Amino acid sequence: MLRILILGDFFMRKEILRNYLFEYLKEVDDNIDFRLVEWGSRGYQKGEAEGVGGKIKEFSGDPSDVVKFMEGVNVLVTQVAPVTAEVMDASDCLKVIGCTRGGPVNVDIMAATQRGIPVIYTPGRNGDAVADYTMGLILAETRNIARAHAELKKGIWRDDFYDYELCGYELAGKTLGIIGFGFVGRKVALRAKAFGMEILVYDPYIQKEEVAKFGGKLVDLPTLLQNSDFVTIHARLTSETEKLIGARELSMMKKTAYIINTARGKIIDEKALIEALMKKTIAGAALDVFEDEPISKENPLLSLDNVTITPHIAGAAKDVVHRAARMLAEDIMKVLKGEKPTYCANPSVLEKNMFQKK
Numbered sequence: 001m002l003r004i005l006i007l008g009d010f011f012m013r014k015e016i017l018r019n020y021l022f023e024y025l026k027e028v029d030d031n032i033d034f035r036l037v038e039w040g041s042r043g044y045q046k047g048e049a050e051g052v053g054g055k056i057k058e059f060s061g062d063p064s065d066v067v068k069f070m071e072g073v074n075v076l077v078t079q080v081a082p083v084t085a086e087v088m089d090a091s092d093c094l095k096v097i098g099c100t101r102g103g104p105v106n107v108d109i110m111a112a113t114q115r116g117i118p119v120i121y122t123p124g125r126n127g128d129a130v131a132d133y134t135m136g137l138i139l140a141e142t143r144n145i146a147r148a149h150a151e152l153k154k155g156i157w158r159d160d161f162y163d164y165e166l167c168g169y170e171l172a173g174k175t176l177g178i179i180g181f182g183f184v185g186r187k188v189a190l191r192a193k194a195f196g197m198e199i200l201v202y203d204p205y206i207q208k209e210e211v212a213k214f215g216g217k218l219v220d221l222p223t224l225l226q227n228s229d230f231v232t233i234h235a236r237l238t239s240e241t242e243k244l245i246g247a248r249e250l251s252m253m254k255k256t257a258y259i260i261n262t263a264r265g266k267i268i269d270e271k272a273l274i275e276a277l278m279k280k281t282i283a284g285a286a287l288d289v290f291e292d293e294p295i296s297k298e299n300p301l302l303s304l305d306n307v308t309i310t311p312h313i314a315g316a317a318k319d320v321v322h323r324a325a326r327m328l329a330e331d332i333m334k335v336l337k338g339e340k341p342t343y344c345a346n347p348s349v350l351e352k353n354m355f356q357k358k
Contacts, residue, residue, distance in 0.1 A: 177228030180235030
């Protein structure tokens with residue numbers, strides 16, 4: 001019998017995960033015991049905790065509560081629960097951990113590696129969703145869509161948005177600067193080309209030939225900032241990218257340019273951005289992420305008239321749930337069959353061939 005623990009939540013529905021896992025794993029073992037647990041709640045607080053290899057982060061709940069469900073578990077699947085060494089040791093037969101995220105930051109990877117447990121994850125699961133949303137934010141900000149909507153909801157007809165000074169720009173012929181050219185950045189480039197935009201890319205880990213495949217040009221960061229009409233961020237938050245965009249970088253942008261962030265809030269120095277927006281040294285911003293979330297009610301971004309803001313929902317689409325569940329189920333099946341999965345956060349454990357199908 002294969003025992004699978006699914007810690008679902010308000011987004012990654014446990015029933016959907018179960019259906020995909022059953023479809024893929026029934027050929028591995030037709031006797032599957034599913035334990036379905038509703039984990040977390042809307043508005044869960046993201047935290048940090050020390051793990052074997054450093055901090056795990058962006059998780060919900062307490063590891064001791066996960067432990068309660070772990071006895072005899074072969075496969076653990078979650079999006080937000082903390083998966084620590086304590087959790088792994090609570091089952092003496094844990095074979096694989098599945099995390100339905102682009103980066104399994106809530107899993108102690110080193111602890112899993114020490115125990116020979118593969119950690120499967122789902123990079124690119126929300127690439128299309130975030131790329132769609134990015135283009136939506138660009139249009140909403142430059143064409144006053146969100147502001148006009150909010151005013152009209154209050155019964156205010158803002159025909160002054162037709163004034164030359166307040167109306168925005170068409171996208172055709174404009175230059176989009178993309179910072180970070182991974183799954184999302186590339187999908188944004190494809191969409192932007194369809195709008196007739198020129199593409200500049202800054203990513204120190206990408207070759208110019210790869211960028212050229214998407215109709216873009218690889219440049220350094222100052223060149224991108226100085227020449228882009230729109231700058232959109234799609235990099236991961238690391239020690240290299242934290243506050244990558246500060247006062248100096250914002251000062252390089254055109255006065256008519258907009259900055260968009262659907263990645264992580266701490267990539268932009270928020271104080272510097274607020275100052276640039278207040279002084280109107282750039283035209284505007286569209287933000288789905290912030291340095292601190294939820295955003296404080298006192299944050300000046302809430303009252304500025306040249307920013308469009310949303311509550312970290314760029315990756316929220318029903319398709320994402322099904323895509324992540326399918327990706328995870330397929331790779332977990334491969335692991336249990338002794339095959340190489342597509343996305344494993346600690347591939348060194350696979351070389352030991354520990355999980356051949358018995």
